[in-house]
Amino acid sequence: MITVHNLKKTFRTRQGGLLRGQTRVMEAVKDVSFSVGRGEIVGYLGPNGAGKSTSIKVLTGLLVPDSGQVDVGGLVPWQDRRAHVARLGAVFGQRTTLWWDLPVTESLELLRHIYRVSAARFRQNLHDFTELLELGPFLHTPARALSLGQRMRADLAAALLHDPELLFLDEPTVGLDVVAKERIREFIRHVNATREVTVLLTTHDLTDVERLARRVMIIDHGSLLYDGALAQLQVRYGSARELVVDFDAAPPDPQVPGLTLLGADGPRVRYGFSGAAATPIARVTAHAPVRDITVKEPDIEATIRRIYEGGLLRSGVA
Numbered sequence: 001m002i003t004v005h006n007l008k009k010t011f012r013t014r015q016g017g018l019l020r021g022q023t024r025v026m027e028a029v030k031d032v033s034f035s036v037g038r039g040e041i042v043g044y045l046g047p048n049g050a051g052k053s054t055s056i057k058v059l060t061g062l063l064v065p066d067s068g069q070v071d072v073g074g075l076v077p078w079q080d081r082r083a084h085v086a087r088l089g090a091v092f093g094q095r096t097t098l099w100w101d102l103p104v105t106e107s108l109e110l111l112r113h114i115y116r117v118s119a120a121r122f123r124q125n126l127h128d129f130t131e132l133l134e135l136g137p138f139l140h141t142p143a144r145a146l147s148l149g150q151r152m153r154a155d156l157a158a159a160l161l162h163d164p165e166l167l168f169l170d171e172p173t174v175g176l177d178v179v180a181k182e183r184i185r186e187f188i189r190h191v192n193a194t195r196e197v198t199v200l201l202t203t204h205d206l207t208d209v210e211r212l213a214r215r216v217m218i219i220d221h222g223s224l225l226y227d228g229a230l231a232q233l234q235v236r237y238g239s240a241r242e243l244v245v246d247f248d249a250a251p252p253d254p255q256v257p258g259l260t261l262l263g264a265d266g267p268r269v270r271y272g273f274s275g276a277a278a279t280p281i282a283r284v285t286a287h288a289p290v291r292d293i294t295v296k297e298p299d300i301e302a303t304i305r306r307i308y309e310g311g312l313l314r315s316g317v318a
């Protein structure tokens with residue numbers, strides 16, 4: 001569906017202040033290559049200023065790269081803009097594509113004309129999305145009067161009305177409460193599964209990624225640092241699993257062979273380990289009488305933070 005090869009995009013800006021007049025060159029995307037198959041959901045992650053929006057803008061045809069090849073379903077986005085745009089949808093959590101003063105239905109009706117969606121197809125999609133996203137109660141409300149959650153649901157319907165093959169989602173759950181977030185994610189999963197829509201998801205909410213994407217790409221300073229399975233990221237770069245043990249009494253020597261001692265606080269001792277928990281648990285219970293044991297899984301948020309902070313993978317794409 002998407003093939004990107006050696007993509008490079010540089011911005012040149014005139015400096016102000018002391019450096020007035022000098023040109024600053026910012027390599028927003030340095031040398032990025034990846035491909036995404038039809039029907040995949042891929043999380044596209046990176047800290048602020050990493051190069052995500054720039055690469056997405058190239059993929060949507062809004063920006064022309066300095067060099068590199070991009071193919072989206074057989075088209076070059078910035079060359080075949082009209083045909084390309086007809087096949088993609090986008091939702092930006094931070095802003096709406098709906099007309100601010102128009103009732104939602106009228107915005108959808110306008111989009112139907114812009115995208116030349118047949119009347120029958122429009123009726124069917126509107127019916128499906130109204131049901132799935134529960135749009136009914138606010139279809140006749142102007143966008144400006146919608147709650148954030150309602151606005152996001154209406155925007156999703158608007159983005160999918162013309163049956164795009166590819167959907168760009170930029171912070172689709174930002175600012176929503178947990179229930180509203182889950183609803184949006186459920187809908188995205190549904191359209192991906194039933195319509196085979198390919199989804200590129202940019203978000204700072206890692207729960208979105210965990211719930212939706214099996215694959216993640218991580219970009220920083222314009223270079224792709226990781227492209228692979230989310231689960232593999234945890235195995236390779238996550239911190240160890242943790243065993244929290246409550247002994248009957250504080251053990252005189254909390255060290256247990258084969259386990260990494262992380263900390264001891266009276267009878268509660270924490271150990272790090274990798275792999276299955278059975279052996280570490282057996283070792284601990286053989287060490288001293290135990291009252292309770294819990295296994296704490298490594299936190300994806302912490303893993304990604306470590307990658308951003310330490311440039312853990314900077315040596316190349318994993």
Ligand SMILES: Nc1ncnc2c1ncn2[C@@H]1O[C@H](COP(=O)(O)OP(=O)(O)OP(=O)(O)O)[C@@H](O)[C@H]1O
Nearest residue numbers: 011013026028046047048049050051052053054055
């Ligand atoms: N039009 C532009 N002119 C000059 N510099 C730009 C322009 N657009 C982006 N940049 C710079 O390119 C770099 C990458 O920006 P980009 O917007 O792609 O990052 P991002 O990963 O999307 O960040 P965020 O998560 O904050 O949206 C940044 O240093 C940014 O300042």
